[in-house]
Amino acid sequence: MKLFLALRNVAGFRSAFDFGARDVAHWFPGHMAKGLKQMRANLKNVDCVIEIHDARIPFSGRNPVFRETLDVKPHLLVLNKMDLADMSQKQRIQNQMHRKGVQNVLFTDCLKQRDDNVKKLVPKVMEILTDTPRFNRDENVDYCLMVIGVPNVGKSSLINSLRRTYLKKGRASRVGGEPGITRAVLTKIQVCERPMMHLLDTPGVLPPKIDDVETGMKLALCGTILDHLVGEDLIADYLLYSLNRQQKFNYVERYDLEEPCDDIQQILKRIAVKLGKTQRVKAITGVGNVTITVPNYNAAAYDFIRAFRKGELGRVMLD
Numbered sequence: 001m002k003l004f005l006a007l008r009n010v011a012g013f014r015s016a017f018d019f020g021a022r023d024v025a026h027w028f029p030g031h032m033a034k035g036l037k038q039m040r041a042n043l044k045n046v047d048c049v050i051e052i053h054d055a056r057i058p059f060s061g062r063n064p065v066f067r068e069t070l071d072v073k074p075h076l077l078v079l080n081k082m083d084l085a086d087m088s089q090k091q092r093i094q095n096q097m098h099r100k101g102v103q104n105v106l107f108t109d110c111l112k113q114r115d116d117n118v119k120k121l122v123p124k125v126m127e128i129l130t131d132t133p134r135f136n137r138d139e140n141v142d143y144c145l146m147v148i149g150v151p152n153v154g155k156s157s158l159i160n161s162l163r164r165t166y167l168k169k170g171r172a173s174r175v176g177g178e179p180g181i182t183r184a185v186l187t188k189i190q191v192c193e194r195p196m197m198h199l200l201d202t203p204g205v206l207p208p209k210i211d212d213v214e215t216g217m218k219l220a221l222c223g224t225i226l227d228h229l230v231g232e233d234l235i236a237d238y239l240l241y242s243l244n245r246q247q248k249f250n251y252v253e254r255y256d257l258e259e260p261c262d263d264i265q266q267i268l269k270r271i272a273v274k275l276g277k278t279q280r281v282k283a284i285t286g287v288g289n290v291t292i293t294v295p296n297y298n299a300a301a302y303d304f305i306r307a308f309r310k311g312e313l314g315r316v317m318l319d
C-alpha cells in the first residue's frame, strides 16, 4: 500500500453512518418457529450443538433464541470464514466471548482443502463432552452433533470440510435414516470414524438477530440477508464507510483511484468507468436531444460488494 495512504489523515471520513429512518423489520423474512421446532425435536439425539457464525461479525446477528431452546446441550461456537477476517483482533474477540460466557470458540476456514483448525473440532468436542455428563446415553459411543447458524455462514461447507479432514471424503452423502420418521429429520452424516461422530444432516438455519439497522447492515455486507431487501447501493455505501474507518484502502489500487474517498457516488462512478459499465442514454436538453454516457451505478455497487465478499478488499473485523 502506498505510503500516502498509510499516512492519510482519516479525519475527513465519516465517523458515523447515517441510516436515515430505515426499518429493519422486513430484512429477514425467516420461518423461525418451524426451524426451531424441528431442531428441538432432534435435540434428544444430540450431544453437542455446533453454532457457526461469520468470523467478521462474531457478535452481530447471532441468534440468542436458540440458547433458550437448545442450550441444554454442550455448545461450541465456530467462527468461520477466518480467511476473510482481520485475525489480529482474535485475542480481543476471544476475551470478549469469555466475558459473555462463551468458553468454546474455534476459528475456521472451511474452503481450505486442509484446515488445521477444522482438524481441532473433533478433539474440542470430545474435550467439551468429557467435561459434561451425557444425558442417559453413557453406553452410546456414537456421538451426534447439530450444526446451527444464520444463513450463508458456511454450515454445509463445515460439514464437507469435516468429512474431507476426518474421512478423506468429498461432499457429504447421507447415511442412516430411520423408518417411520421423516428422512429429513433423522438422517445422519458421518463426519468421523474414531471416535464415531455423526451430524444431523439438516443444518439448522436460524434467522439472524437484528438488533438495529447497523447490525442488519453488517449482516447484509457478509451476505446473510438478501441484498435486494437492503439495497445494494446502501450496502456499498456502508462498505465504503467501514473500509475507510478501518483504513483498509485496498479498493484504491483495485479500482485505480488516486486516493481514498468517502463519497460512494464518486467511487461507484470510477468503478463503473474502470469496468466499462456505462450506458449511452438520450437526454433532452434545451438545444435538442444529445446522447450522454452514464455510469451503471448498480453494476458498480455489485462489483464492489462481491470483491469485498471474496476478500479482495482486505480482511476486516466489523464488530
Ligand SMILES: Nc1nc2c(ncn2[C@@H]2O[C@H](COP(=O)(O)OP(=O)(O)OP(=O)(O)O)[C@@H](O)[C@H]2O)c(=O)[nH]1
Binding pocket: 080, 081, 082, 083, 084, 108, 109, 110, 111, 112, 149, 150, 151, 152, 153, 154, 155, 156, 157, 158, 203, 205
Ligand atoms: N471465504 C470463505 N468462504 C466460505 C467459507 N465457508 C463457506 N464459504 C462460502 O460461503 C458461502 C455459503 O456457504 P454454505 O456452506 O453454503 O453456507 P450455509 O450456512 O450452509 O448456507 P445456507 O444453506 O444458506 O444457510 C459459499 O459461497 C461458500 O463457498 C470460508 O471458510 N471462507
